[in-house]
Amino acid sequence: MNKLAIITGGSRGLGRSSALALAEKGVDVLFTYHSNREAAQEVVEAIKQKGQKAFAAQLDTRDVAVFTEFTQQIKGILNQEFGRDDVDYLLNNAGTGLHASIEETTYEELEDMLAIHVKGPFFLTQALLPFIKDGGHILNVSSGLARFSLPGSAAYAMAKGAVEVMTRYMAKELAARQIRVNTLAPGAIATDFGGGNVRDNQQVNQMVASVTALGRVGEADDIGKAVAMLLSEDSGWITGQRIEASGGMFL
Numbered sequence: 001m002n003k004l005a006i007i008t009g010g011s012r013g014l015g016r017s018s019a020l021a022l023a024e025k026g027v028d029v030l031f032t033y034h035s036n037r038e039a040a041q042e043v044v045e046a047i048k049q050k051g052q053k054a055f056a057a058q059l060d061t062r063d064v065a066v067f068t069e070f071t072q073q074i075k076g077i078l079n080q081e082f083g084r085d086d087v088d089y090l091l092n093n094a095g096t097g098l099h100a101s102i103e104e105t106t107y108e109e110l111e112d113m114l115a116i117h118v119k120g121p122f123f124l125t126q127a128l129l130p131f132i133k134d135g136g137h138i139l140n141v142s143s144g145l146a147r148f149s150l151p152g153s154a155a156y157a158m159a160k161g162a163v164e165v166m167t168r169y170m171a172k173e174l175a176a177r178q179i180r181v182n183t184l185a186p187g188a189i190a191t192d193f194g195g196g197n198v199r200d201n202q203q204v205n206q207m208v209a210s211v212t213a214l215g216r217v218g219e220a221d222d223i224g225k226a227v228a229m230l231l232s233e234d235s236g237w238i239t240g241q242r243i244e245a246s247g248g249m250f251l
Contacts, residue, residue, distance in 0.1 A: 001084065002026055002027060002028045002052065002053070003026070003027045003028070003088040003089065004027065004028045004029070004030065004053075004078075004082060004084065004086075004087045004088050004089070005019075005022050005027050005028070005029050005030070005087065005088065005089035005090070005091060005231060006030050006031070006032075006074075006087050006089070006090050006091070006128065006131075007019055007022075007029060007030075007031040007032070007091040007093055008031070008032045008059070008061050008091065008092055008093050008094035008120075008121075008124065009031075009032065009033070009034070009061070009093045009094030009095065010029065010031025010032060010033065010040070010043060010056070010093070011031070011033035011034075011036055011039040011040040011042075011043055011056065012033075012036070012039055013189075013220060014093060014141070014186065014189065014220055014223045014224070014227075015031065015091070015093045015094065016043050016220070016224075017220035017221050017223060017224030017227075018091060018093065018223065018224045018227040018228070019031055019043055019047060019054075019224075020043070020046060020047065020050070020224060021221070021224035021225050021227060021228040022089075022224075022227065022228050022231065023046075023047040023050040023051075023052040023054070024050060024228070025228050025232065026051075026052065027052065027088075027089070027228075027231070028047075028052045028053040028054065028082060029047050029052065029053075029054045029055075030054070030055050030056075030057065030074070030077060030078070030081070030082070030087070031043070031054075031055075031056055031057075032056070032057050032058065032059040032061070032094065033056055033057075033058060033059075034058070034059070034060055034094070035058070037056075037058070040056035040058075041056060043056065044056050053081065053082055055077055055081045055082075057070075057073060057074070057077060061094045061116065061120035061121070061124060062112070062115040062116050062119075062120050064115075064119060064120065064123045064124075067123055067124055067127040068127065070124075070127070071127045071128065071130075071131075074128070074131065075131075078131070085131070086131050086132070086133045087128075087131050087132055087133065087136070088132075088133055088136050088137070088231075089136060089137050089138075089139070089231045090125065090128060090132060090136070090137075090138045090139070091138075091139050091141070091227060091231070092120075092121035092124070092125065092138070092139070092140045092141060092163075093141045094116070094120070095116050095117050095141065096116060097153075097156050098112075098113055098153075098155050098156045099152045099153065099156075100152060100154075100155065101151065101152055101154070102154045105154065105155050109155060110155045110158075113155045113156055113158070113159040114159050114162070116159070117156075117159035117160060117162070117163055118159050118162045118163060118166065121140060121163065121166070122166060125138060125170065129174075132179060134177045134178055134179065135177075135178040135179065136179050136180075137179065137180045137181070137182075137230070137231050137235070138170060138174070138179060138180070138181040138182075139181075139182055139183075139184055139227065139230055139231060140163050140164075140166065140167045140170075140181070140182070140183050140184070141163070141183075141184055141185075141186070142160040142161075142163045142164050142167075142183045142184065142185040142242065143156070143157065143160040143185055143186060144185055144186065144187040144188070144244055144246045144249055144250070145157040145160060146160040146161045146163075146164055146185060147185065147244065147250075148249070148250040160185075163183060164183050164185075164242055167181050167182060167183040167240065167242070168240050171239045171240030172240065175239065180235070180236070180238065180239035181239060181240065182230060182235075182238060182239060182240070182241050182242070182243060183241070183242040183243065184223070184226060184227060184230060184243055184244075184245060185242055185243065185244040185245070185246070186218060186223050186226075186244075186245050186246065187208075187212065187217075187218050187244070187245065187246025187247060187249040188204075188208040188212075188217050188218060188246070188249065189217065189218040189219065189220060189222070189223060190205070190217045190218065190219055190220070205217055208249070211249055211250050212246065212247045212248055212249045213247060213248025213249075213251050214247035214248055215247075216247065217247075218245070218246065218247055222245060222247070223245055226243070226245040230243065
């Protein structure tokens with residue numbers, strides 16, 4: 001039986017690249033999308049073209065109240081679409097950014113960052129634990145901004161800092177089931193994240209390249225390949241760790 005991954009936010013950006021990279025490695029993929037059903041279906045078809053099974057389910061990971069209902073939906077999808085009742089991997093990837101100074105950030109904006117990046121992954125992982133196989137792997141997505149500081153990123157970076165602490169506690173508490181839990185922290189990536197600023201703003205692009213050891217901004221495929229590497233049996237002795245994939249940004 002193929003390995004199976006659940007990915008949140010798999011219809012675009014890093015989630016899409018991760019889904020396709022995992023499919024290249026022979027992993028089936030069940031992923032969530034927020035609202036763009038058409039984009040999600042395109043990813044499903046791309047995965048199927050690689051010879052793997054795929055299914056997209058709508059979910060707003062901020063809406064903790066629907067997680068009980070969602071897990072029942074997952075149970076049905078696993079049985080009907082994949083012919084099984086468990087998963088090997090969970091990638092907590094879904095998220096959005098916020099660019100605002102501490103002085104400008106509103107209560108609602110900070111609450112939204114915490115809901116998306118901390119509360120959602122925490123309680124969704126909790127809800128999905130009965131489906132994750134013993135010996136499985138959970139990968140939580142953080143950010144290079146939890147290590148280095150750029151003005152205007154405080155609320156987002158604070159939330160990602162919490163993700164990294166959450167990962168260590170998950171790794172400790174789930175070790176009895178031999179479930180590995182790690183953090184992947186991307187650097188600046190040329191996607192539509194944050195309005196596509198890194199991708200489309202030449203000044204920002206050049207600035208990032210100038211402070212990155214490998215001399216360029218990251219691409220979504222760089223992160224997809226890192227995800228596929230970490231969600232493999234070769235990483236079986238790695239847990240509770242923060243792995244940064246930034247090309248050596250701000251070393």
